[in-house]
Amino acid sequence: MHKNFKNIDHVVFGRGSFAMLGDIIQPRRSDNDGFFLFVVDNYFKGRELEKRIPAEGNDVVRFIDVDPYEPTTDQIDALRDEILHEKGLPAGVVGIGGGSIMDIAKAVSLMFTNEGSSQLYQGLNLVKKAGIYHVGVPTISGTGAEVSMTAVLTGPVKKLGLKCEWTIFNQVILDPELTVTVPRDKWFYTGMDTYIHCVESETGMFNNAFSHAYAEQALKLCRDIYLGDGQTPGNDDKLMVASLMGGLSLTYSEVGVCHALSYGLSKIFGEKHCYANCVIFQHLQDFYPWGVAEFKEMLHKQNVTLPLGLSSKWSDDDITRMAEVAYNLPHMWRHAFGEDWQSRVSVESLKELYKRM
Amino acid sequence: MHKNFKNIDHVVFGRGSFAMLGDIIQPRRSDNDGFFLFVVDNYFKGRELEKRIPAEGNDVVRFIDVDPYEPTTDQIDALRDEILHEKGLPAGVVGIGGGSIMDIAKAVSLMFTNEGSSQLYQGLNLVKKAGIYHVGVPTISGTGAEVSMTAVLTGPVKKLGLKCEWTIFNQVILDPELTVTVPRDKWFYTGMDTYIHCVESETGMFNNAFSHAYAEQALKLCRDIYLGDGQTPGNDDKLMVASLMGGLSLTYSEVGVCHALSYGLSKIFGEKHCYANCVIFQHLQDFYPWGVAEFKEMLHKQNVTLPLGLSSKWSDDDITRMAEVAYNLPHMWRHAFGEDWQSRVSVESLKELYKRM
Numbered sequence: 001m002h003k004n005f006k007n008i009d010h011v012v013f014g015r016g017s018f019a020m021l022g023d024i025i026q027p028r029r030s031d032n033d034g035f036f037l038f039v040v041d042n043y044f045k046g047r048e049l050e051k052r053i054p055a056e057g058n059d060v061v062r063f064i065d066v067d068p069y070e071p072t073t074d075q076i077d078a079l080r081d082e083i084l085h086e087k088g089l090p091a092g093v094v095g096i097g098g099g100s101i102m103d104i105a106k107a108v109s110l111m112f113t114n115e116g117s118s119q120l121y122q123g124l125n126l127v128k129k130a131g132i133y134h135v136g137v138p139t140i141s142g143t144g145a146e147v148s149m150t151a152v153l154t155g156p157v158k159k160l161g162l163k164c165e166w167t168i169f170n171q172v173i174l175d176p177e178l179t180v181t182v183p184r185d186k187w188f189y190t191g192m193d194t195y196i197h198c199v200e201s202e203t204g205m206f207n208n209a210f211s212h213a214y215a216e217q218a219l220k221l222c223r224d225i226y227l228g229d230g231q232t233p234g235n236d237d238k239l240m241v242a243s244l245m246g247g248l249s250l251t252y253s254e255v256g257v258c259h260a261l262s263y264g265l266s267k268i269f270g271e272k273h274c275y276a277n278c279v280i281f282q283h284l285q286d287f288y289p290w291g292v293a294e295f296k297e298m299l300h301k302q303n304v305t306l307p308l309g310l311s312s313k314w315s316d317d318d319i320t321r322m323a324e325v326a327y328n329l330p331h332m333w334r335h336a337f338g339e340d341w342q343s344r345v346s347v348e349s350l351k352e353l354y355k356r357m
Numbered sequence: 358m359h360k361n362f363k364n365i366d367h368v369v370f371g372r373g374s375f376a377m378l379g380d381i382i383q384p385r386r387s388d389n390d391g392f393f394l395f396v397v398d399n400y401f402k403g404r405e406l407e408k409r410i411p412a413e414g415n416d417v418v419r420f421i422d423v424d425p426y427e428p429t430t431d432q433i434d435a436l437r438d439e440i441l442h443e444k445g446l447p448a449g450v451v452g453i454g455g456g457s458i459m460d461i462a463k464a465v466s467l468m469f470t471n472e473g474s475s476q477l478y479q480g481l482n483l484v485k486k487a488g489i490y491h492v493g494v495p496t497i498s499g500t501g502a503e504v505s506m507t508a509v510l511t512g513p514v515k516k517l518g519l520k521c522e523w524t525i526f527n528q529v530i531l532d533p534e535l536t537v538t539v540p541r542d543k544w545f546y547t548g549m550d551t552y553i554h555c556v557e558s559e560t561g562m563f564n565n566a567f568s569h570a571y572a573e574q575a576l577k578l579c580r581d582i583y584l585g586d587g588q589t590p591g592n593d594d595k596l597m598v599a600s601l602m603g604g605l606s607l608t609y610s611e612v613g614v615c616h617a618l619s620y621g622l623s624k625i626f627g628e629k630h631c632y633a634n635c636v637i638f639q640h641l642q643d644f645y646p647w648g649v650a651e652f653k654e655m656l657h658k659q660n661v662t663l664p665l666g667l668s669s670k671w672s673d674d675d676i677t678r679m680a681e682v683a684y685n686l687p688h689m690w691r692h693a694f695g696e697d698w699q700s701r702v703s704v705e706s707l708k709e710l711y712k713r714m
Contacts, residue, residue: 001371001373001374001376001377002369002370002371002373002374002377003369004367004368004369004377004381004528005367005368005369006366006367007364007365007366007367007368008364009363009364009366010361010362010363010364011361011362011364012359012360012361012362013359013565013566013567013609014358014359014565014567014609016358016359017358017359019358020358020359020361024361171361174567176566208370208371208594209370209533209591209594209595209597209598210370210371210531210598213574213578213595213598213599213602214574216574216577217570217571217573217574217577220573220574221570234566237565237566238566238570240566241566241567241570242570245570252370252371
């Protein structure tokens, strides 16, 4: 009837709060085979943050390059198998990075206790057992992956999340200081993921007073930042809260047209999620008139340019495959257009949208 | 360093969601001695809602009149002892009512597993064990008791909460339909508790980007409601979200001058919390100029009048006792005025504030 949503168990917010990580995981250290797995964005290898990771004794710190592609089912399965084989079952997993690292930490936490390939669990409530204790430490703001019940994975067939209550982090540490080195382009694309979450949440069928209140405030924060001074310490704080609120808005709502098309673009061409969203969103003025107009203002104000004319390099077959991926996300279309969404959306109409790009 | 705050485990929001209560508690029914305790605001006795309480077999439904006084330590101890003696240890407790009922449900949940009088546990982290499973179903919006880590109790010595992680509800059901019968005066006073939480949260030392974002949105919702159409179904939805957000704002912040004075007024004269806040807040323009000005606009717009000249009936001894209660809340004064709050606040200066009333 209404979603009975699971919250993150514990949240800490504040500048410097990363220093609390060691104390926070301490009481868990003796669980299972008594070691922690840290999955860390490769970007931090050799940087200051690497020295601050509270790894001890038997812990494993695994740096992962998330740039080449979005997290895949094969990658999760391999990581799980390797750690189980070499060291056993971790007491917990800590993800330190952006949305991809958050998704890897959430997914591998579940796959340590659920047998077989993660492909088997892509979808809603297919996971059979609670995962191991897992902690999220975002180092870039915007995806909402720190709060969502989904660990989005690209498999051979689908781009779809492991979606269940157990996906949600046991602990999140929100330290805006960690986002200070985010490159400007990623800062823009990733923050715009929150902005687009909120525009899509607000304009669809499932929106209610809860999702509306969260989206309204997250939009307000995005405006403060992207129509204001941009990347400043005060705005880094705001964007971290906006990301959380945008994610919570989706608790009772859903994403829409942009995210569906973006999944197609990521699946076929491997484009990173937040960038793909931005590339697409600029062309969706028919569906999100105020959102797209304001997005263009933000692009202009922050002096960011997005590519145009991409579709001229795509084959009709590529476009068809993207449209098919996007079409097969009925929950997004139902939110965007209602129960009779199939009267508004077809693979053909989606191909036309991709051709705008 | 920063608070690592515990969230409510599960939250459901939506009109009609009260109907989900039976299914939600079902998996817990066989815990402990296999019965649920429902503590329900006496207001609902004989009303429609009474018939909808999903009590079964051995369950206990206890109607409590919260009008005569705020929840006391004696009341909690007696309820706990009586239930343990008559029926044993409940599987869980469900509170259905306003802030007082929320506090009773939270406090009795803890006292079922912690020995001795609840007086022993008034303060921060004095509770020794987790309580039993507890569910909050607010039927009036504004106190934030549904989300806070405090169960405020009046004892022989102190008005102070049982404050710890275990106080937080395992489950909250936010069904705005339940608030439709709230009398207009209580609707105003209780909603203003949220408004005052946010004004105090925003203007003190502990405010950060997290508490600010929540307060800013809760204030916006209060303005929509109290400077707008007042008590409407759409606004009932908004006020329920505002109450939650106002409570979450306090996670990283604190209440201030009004709440400290209000505790004194409640302790000495037994005035209900939300009403006491309103009676006091109108006189605090020195501390909260924009907040008090807007509050007066809301009073005017909603055609509510508050008593003046109360202090003429109070003895100097009464006023001294109230000022002493208020003075002994250093966490509130520290938030309002900083570490050197004692240079700004004395029992004498607080007596002068009470004399304004």
